[in-house]
Amino acid sequence: MKFVIPKLPFALSLFFSLSLLLVFFFAFPLTSLRRPVSSVAVVDEGIRIRQGYKSYEAYIQHQLNKTQNPKLRKVWTTRDWDRKVRVFSTFFQRLSDVGLLSNGSKALSIGARVGQEVAALRLIGVEDSIGLDLVPRPPLVVKGDFHAQPFDAETFDFEFSNVFDHALYPEKFVGEIERTLKPGGVCVIHVSLHGKTDKYSANDLYSVKPLVKLFKRSKVVEVRKIDGFGLDTEVVFRKNKD
């Protein structure tokens, strides 16, 4: 007996192939291809927490692996130093010019690593400035976890950070800023909204909306585009007075 395999008309096979392709793209959108779906949790529209850590200690150790690297620390404190201090000074000088920072401000830089941003604050005249990081670097940076800042409530007039993407718990990161800021104090956050983060980032932010939502006791003062070491957006908040 002879079997005859019917040939599908060309238009019909094209239709089937395109349908298959569409089903594939709906099931696996391009954003989910960047890393395994199982390692990502959406906590809010516009922000994703990377969940690849076995424990909180594993997250801290991962951060320390880079920050404690002696070769990198050498580069950050020599070759990189002047350029980074200069760029940070430009950001802080502008904030000072528009009245959001003053020489009398008590200032904190969160995730300051070797302290270039603290040096910049002091350079433009904000003498009472300190940095916070997992690795201390006296006299510019003290040791501490930004999820539980080692400072009393209402200590600072001004807080800056370009490490929001390193927060495993963004709500704690922001909660601690709002706890340690004085009423009427200013917080400036630099973020990337275009996925330009690295393997040490703990979250990915796709719009300012979820960040603004986390600041429950503050108002947005301004949002502007910047060019800050791979970060593209500056968001300025002022903590409510009551």
Ligand SMILES: C[S@@+](CC[C@H](N)C(=O)[O-])C[C@H]1O[C@@H](n2cnc3c(N)ncnc32)[C@H](O)[C@@H]1O
């Ligand atoms: C991308 S680096 C930024 C360093 C610095 N702000 C700069 O622009 O040169 C991120 C920094 O955040 C620090 N960091 C990460 N997780 C932290 C945590 N839970 N508490 C405090 N610092 C943390 C790291 O140790 C590292 O120095």
